Amino acid sequence: MERVKPRTLAGFMELLPERQQLMEKMMEKLRESYSLYGFTPLDTPIIEASEVLLAKGGGETEKQIYRFLKGDTDLSMRFDLTVPLAKYVAMHHGTLTFPFRRFQIGKVYRGERTQRGRFREFYQADIDIIGDGTLEPVNEAEIPSIIYKTFTSLGLRRFKIKVNNRMLLGGFLEYAGVSDMAQIVMREIDKLDKQGRDKTLANLSEACGAEAAEKILGFIEITGSAGEKIDAISRYSGCNERFDAGYESLRALVGYLADFGVPEEQFELDFAIARGLDYYTGTVYETILTDHPEIGSICSGGRYDNLAEYYTDRALPGVGISIGLTRLFYVLESEGYLNDEIIAAPADALVIPMTDDLGFAIKVATAIRSAGVRASIYFEKKKFKAKIGYADKLGIPYAVFIGEDEISSGTITVKRLATGEQWSAEPEVAAVRIAEELAPRRTAAPIRDGE
């Protein structure tokens, strides 16, 4: 038979079993955290009619889209979870209850140039709160709390949630008399970290004059805690409506942080965050790993005014954030953040029959499973060394030997492979002990960070 070399496409993540277990654990934690904040899970198709998915049209991403004909139908694969959400909310507007809070964890597709850490198929994990006509700005104040809870539950400790407000920034540029150059100015601000202060000042000066440039840099470089920054910028209050609206929103957000359980040291007001020019209209969010700021934001989003303007004339304002889960997993693995204490084995216990009579071994596995302990039976006819080697290689923590003695006594012998410790008990009792001993490793977070 002619054989085809098996391979996986470049840019498509496919994990080995132990890694996949950690990825699953991460997704489970995300589902839990998002649910805790009252978001309901959604699942939309990966394929949509191109006419619908690309209603917005144009744009740089269009080249990246997986688009094809099936029969006469022009189809596209989703490139984010926001456009399908817009479609869903517009379609089901009459049935849904607003504010509509949904989360979705799903694969999206972008035919980007493949390179290390860039994926063409990747998971996004999004939440959005959508209002019908209006949505109170205080909803924006809740997002840092969700980010904090989510990453903490994953086991991350050293991260920082950065927040700005588009109205504040836009209002300030208006006040500085450079509204018409907002696009250029924001591009320069975005590059501040990379190109340094001198270069930024020079570029800004060239674009809008030395005075405005100094003013802008002075504003975004204000230092201090969130509270101190709020105090510092209060002197611009009243300069224009836009600034004031942004200021009030940020002030409320900072004021509610403690009530939302967000520690001050993991939060930062960063007046330099712009996050694209068109879409966001209020609070914007970024999240960075304190020890790896070079990776960029691992969770971003913001407030927008119109989720679904391409589908409906109803105003659907919202606020949302997105985690690029596949990339985050890749980064966490590369940087050594994954928690090896997690049980990545396919089973907690391996039942090893030592005789040809399998009945009791099967009974034991059934009893162990009934107690919620994950169990495999090693049925292959191999030497003892191979049997125990199977548990070792897979990292299965317990081996349960079933020989003549066990069959006649109804008692099993359990070996904890890491320590060699061995003990005997009735199957049901043994299962409870195994479950208890494993509990700390079962509830461990998938990420280990700075402990």
Next chain:
Amino acid sequence: MERVKPRTLAGFMELLPERQQLMEKMMEKLRESYSLYGFTPLDTPIIEASEVLLAKGGGETEKQIYRFLKGDTDLSMRFDLTVPLAKYVAMHHGTLTFPFRRFQIGKVYRGERTQRGRFREFYQADIDIIGDGTLEPVNEAEIPSIIYKTFTSLGLRRFKIKVNNRMLLGGFLEYAGVSDMAQIVMREIDKLDKQGRDKTLANLSEACGAEAAEKILGFIEITGSAGEKIDAISRYSGCNERFDAGYESLRALVGYLADFGVPEEQFELDFAIARGLDYYTGTVYETILTDHPEIGSICSGGRYDNLAEYYTDRALPGVGISIGLTRLFYVLESEGYLNDEIIAAPADALVIPMTDDLGFAIKVATAIRSAGVRASIYFEKKKFKAKIGYADKLGIPYAVFIGEDEISSGTITVKRLATGEQWSAEPEVAAVRIAEELAPRRTAAPIRDGE
């Protein structure tokens, strides 16, 4: 702005939030059940190189495949989870430990003619046990136990697991002297239920003579419990090697059923099950809803000899089953099996601020969430009726009112909306009580069947 009518493609399931919650619960139960039996989760790409995915080539399904060019690359979307598994195991053969037990729940794509209950994008939920070179037949005996546990954990009660063995059937046809007509004979046997005995007998007689036809029908129509059937067919023992191998395998499987915890009344030996001619080589499985046999099998599979012959010359025998989850969900919904007792609301409690001071309301929500209770805060400035109506419409079971009294006393008032019952407590205490009261509905199975 020109607007596009939002729509979802025909054949693509997209559920409303309450239904999606039930679907999520089903997937959670599947993951739990499969894990309990020592299967490790896998996640493979939805897109593969066509050359790899279609290595087997030909076949009726090829027309249904979503295949397209992206740049110069010929891509296809997976149409099942078995071919990607074959690729994965062949690729990672050196790294994996065998027997390799994996489960995968993922979307697959088939461009079938759309009709009620048929989907083009649908979830499959598969498990497979893959051996390296050999795999002990007793692995096949474990599968009914997995099917039983899985459907029971979903809440199904009235289902039956049907088992046959391809060697037994093939061996019997050999014994009946009709091996060369096996294909025709099996097709007729498959139609027995639909076309009735007389028609089948007539067709079989025409194909292979009256004597053989009677013999075959006599064999597959043997009645009785599994044990009785095993006894009844023991008289053919020794007729040929193939029959004997199948007989021994089935006998062992039936013998171990009780040890595996499978009740006799939910199990049936069915000598008429063939399940395709080429792929399966040993035990084959089907599962039917007792009250809806017309729906066909909801979980099927079998033993095969070569998982990955198109990718490797290594023999990789295995056994696996697959649940067509999207179709199953559709059927369960249509037939009224979904459990409405399940909390399908996005939150367990809605915190409703009655004043402009939101701090305490936010604190309360944070406290409730810390206790694992899912909570939303209603931030919109609406009338009281609209606020409480929000909880009602979404089916949120508890409303927590935060007015002046609550803020000054630090005690909250909780209303159980279904009964109107109302009580006051400190936030942490209230959260524990809510969690306790909701526990039965939280742990309820997603399916309600015959209770």
